[in-house]
Amino acid sequence: MGRYILRRVLQAVGTLFLVMVVLHLLTTFAIQLNGNPALAFFGEHEPSASQLAAVEKRYGLDDPCYDQVGNPCAGPFVDRLVAYAQGDFGTNLRGRAVTEIVAQSAPHTLRLFVVVTFTWLTIGMVLGSVAARWRGRPADHGIRFTTVLVDALPVFVLLLLYKFVVTVPVHQWARSEFGSESWPALWFRPSFDADHPWATVLIPGILLGVSGSAAFVRLVRASQLESYSGEHVRTARSKGLPERYVVLHHVVRNSSIPVVTAVGLVFTEALAGAVVTEGLMNINGMGGVLWGAVKGSDVSLVLGVVTLLAVVTVVVMIVVDVLYAALDPRIRYE
Amino acid sequence: MTGAAPLLEVTDLAVEFRTPGGVVRAVDGLTYQVEAGRTLAIVGESGSGKSVSSLAVMGLLGPTAHVTRGTARLNGTDLLALPPREHRARCGQDVAMVFQDALAALNPVLTVGFQLTEALRARHRISRGEARQRAVELLDLVKVPHARERVRDYPHQFSGGMRQRVMIACALALDPKVLIADEPTTALDVTVQAQVLRLLAEIQAERQMGLVLITHDLGVVAGVADDVTVMYAGRAVEQAGVLGAFRSPAHPYTRALLQSVPQLGSRTRLPVIPGRPPGPGDRPAGCPFHPRCALAQDVCRADPPPPLVEAAPGRWSACHFAGDVLRGAAVPAETTPEGDPR
Numbered sequence A: 001m002g003r004y005i006l007r008r009v010l011q012a013v014g015t016l017f018l019v020m021v022v023l024h025l026l027t028t029f030a031i032q033l034n035g036n037p038a039l040a041f042f043g044e045h046e047p048s049a050s051q052l053a054a055v056e057k058r059y060g061l062d063d064p065c066y067d068q069v070g071n072p073c074a075g076p077f078v079d080r081l082v083a084y085a086q087g088d089f090g091t092n093l094r095g096r097a098v099t100e101i102v103a104q105s106a107p108h109t110l111r112l113f114v115v116v117t118f119t120w121l122t123i124g125m126v127l128g129s130v131a132a133r134w135r136g137r138p139a140d141h142g143i144r145f146t147t148v149l150v151d152a153l154p155v156f157v158l159l160l161l162y163k164f165v166v167t168v169p170v171h172q173w174a175r176s177e178f179g180s181e182s183w184p185a186l187w188f189r190p191s192f193d194a195d196h197p198w199a200t201v202l203i204p205g206i207l208l209g210v211s212g213s214a215a216f217v218r219l220v221r222a223s224q225l226e227s228y229s230g231e232h233v234r235t236a237r238s239k240g241l242p243e244r245y246v247v248l249h250h251v252v253r254n255s256s257i258p259v260v261t262a263v264g265l266v267f268t269e270a271l272a273g274a275v276v277t278e279g280l281m282n283i284n285g286m287g288g289v290l291w292g293a294v295k296g297s298d299v300s301l302v303l304g305v306v307t308l309l310a311v312v313t314v315v316v317m318i319v320v321d322v323l324y325a326a327l328d329p330r331i332r333y334e
Numbered sequence B: 001m002t003g004a005a006p007l008l009e010v011t012d013l014a015v016e017f018r019t020p021g022g023v024v025r026a027v028d029g030l031t032y033q034v035e036a037g038r039t040l041a042i043v044g045e046s047g048s049g050k051s052v053s054s055l056a057v058m059g060l061l062g063p064t065a066h067v068t069r070g071t072a073r074l075n076g077t078d079l080l081a082l083p084p085r086e087h088r089a090r091c092g093q094d095v096a097m098v099f100q101d102a103l104a105a106l107n108p109v110l111t112v113g114f115q116l117t118e119a120l121r122a123r124h125r126i127s128r129g130e131a132r133q134r135a136v137e138l139l140d141l142v143k144v145p146h147a148r149e150r151v152r153d154y155p156h157q158f159s160g161g162m163r164q165r166v167m168i169a170c171a172l173a174l175d176p177k178v179l180i181a182d183e184p185t186t187a188l189d190v191t192v193q194a195q196v197l198r199l200l201a202e203i204q205a206e207r208q209m210g211l212v213l214i215t216h217d218l219g220v221v222a223g224v225a226d227d228v229t230v231m232y233a234g235r236a237v238e239q240a241g242v243l244g245a246f247r248s249p250a251h252p253y254t255r256a257l258l259q260s261v262p263q264l265g266s267r268t269r270l271p272v273i274p275g276r277p278p279g280p281g282d283r284p285a286g287c288p289f290h291p292r293c294a295l296a297q298d299v300c301r302a303d304p305p306p307p308l309v310e311a312a313p314g315r316w317s318a319c320h321f322a323g324d325v326l327r328g329a330a331v332p333a334e335t336t337p338e339g340d341p342r
């Protein structure tokens, strides 16, 4: 198991390095083709040559390679890797440390994520298991029909409907009924409130979770159905074990392996959904920071945030792989 | 067959499957008996309904299958008439089953120790230590070396033969009265097959269990079985003591099987006899064996033969001419093969 984890971590480091190379090349070519991003620092007014040079120097954009289209700019890349390795992610155009910005916005995103993942897993496991257990019965048909409905409704439509149709009347009613600081009033606030981070992120998170759960319900159902017809399930029954025990220990347990794999895949999807949700619900999270940074040509911030997101994704992948191995001894001893 | 009261008595069992192409009768009036301390071999070509009938006795048929008639009495209680929950509760302790492919039949993600004792733990409150001890005992019983360490291993870490022993140990965990082994050695090497069979026979004799051994291998039948039931197209066509059946078969199908026994070394599957068995959907009228039967007469094409009749004491056959066949009469010359092994 130890060797397995080590191998996964090494692979992850390799992946991360590749992501950074690609990211560096993309931004380098963007700078070379689009012109100097240091200009963005001055906004509307025209800087003098010396002012521009000072700013360029400060953000590591003074290397002449940025003026030569096609030059991969290996020097600045190595400099940046060294800085990152020392925990220095640079500053944004306004001089705030990237790490500080991320530290402030990441918890909001994380909270959203926790709610989304929890909703998603609960709905998927419960509905998927019920549909598989009563295959072909009304419960199964009902669940499958619902997943199709949910799939037909994209996240942003769901959120728009929620924000502009549901929240306003409900929020107003709850405020007058229970007071503006009551839980119901906070739950249905049309936008995020940093003073009540959990309460105001709860329902958008659940909605995002619901919309992501449809595919997951189907996956859980399919993988459990496969288990139900498996020979080892027949063996378990032949031992006289009660059906409940068989379902728990031989069906759900075995089908949790493909399910865990899917968690890793859907994580990235949830990341995209989180950006949309943050934008719509005015949640000041990583998605918002990234959006602003790209719009403002804030190169260091973009690079820092994307690198961090890549790190998070890679860590999740490792966790999934390790969980996978923990669930399936055949992988562990491979 | 001896005069003792049978332990497991299957009578006139019929099983149907609902398929997209209509209803298919996979087992159609199967009757057999097993007595305590004896081994009954069930032989028959692929598709004759051996597995389906065993699963029916165990109550393990899928949702598309339906037992349309028949009984399976164990010590007098008809298992098939019990509510599903009670039927399930009898599995493992009254009648247990060993499946063919142990790799698929064991759960790949649970330790062997867990699978050996789960039935025990589900029924009795026993401590982890006791369960572990019991698992070790079971592995010892089936002669898996280093049992104490191996209970922690997973099925894929065992060799094929050892895995099949584990499978057998699982079935023995609740000390069943009857064990149904569905081709327990088909997936194994020839040498390993013999070891596993010897082990099964030993345990069966020691515990005075009734053993139903489903097999394709007539050599196995001759070696370990006391009685034999020959199945054809979903029903028993002959039941007898092994010696009698081999020396003087009472059904033309059994005779054809025996006459075509291949030479040693290639005896893994049932010998081929000309023609193909009818599928469950296209059984001919009259005797289902008549298109392939060397003795078929007009009456065979018109009337189905009676279900097992006693042609001689302990010699049951489902053939219009059971008595003649038993006496070895009326065998048309051209079907007598050269070099009959018997």
Ligand SMILES: Nc1ncnc2c1ncn2[C@@H]1O[C@H](COP(=O)(O)OP(=O)(O)OP(=O)(O)O)[C@@H](O)[C@H]1O
Pocket (backbone or CB within 6 Å): B017, B018, B019, B024, B026, B027, B044, B045, B046, B047, B048, B049, B050, B051, B052, B053, B062, B064, B279, B280
């Ligand atoms: N789930 C099913 N649906 C429809 N028909 C089935 C199903 N399972 C089995 N059958 C049919 O029942 C018949 C008997 O099958 P069974 O598995 O009992 O044969 P068998 O004697 O065990 O053969 P083998 O020696 O190959 O194991 C076959 O003709 C098969 O097509």
Ligand code: SF4
Pocket (backbone or CB within 6 Å): B251, B252, B253, B287, B288, B289, B290, B291, B293, B294, B295, B296, B297, B300, B305, B318, B319, B320, B321
């Ligand atoms: S009844 Fe007729 S066809 Fe059938 S086995 Fe006997 S002789 Fe052959």
Ligand SMILES: [Mg+2]
Pocket (backbone or CB within 6 Å): B050, B051, B052, B182
């Ligand atoms: Mg079979």
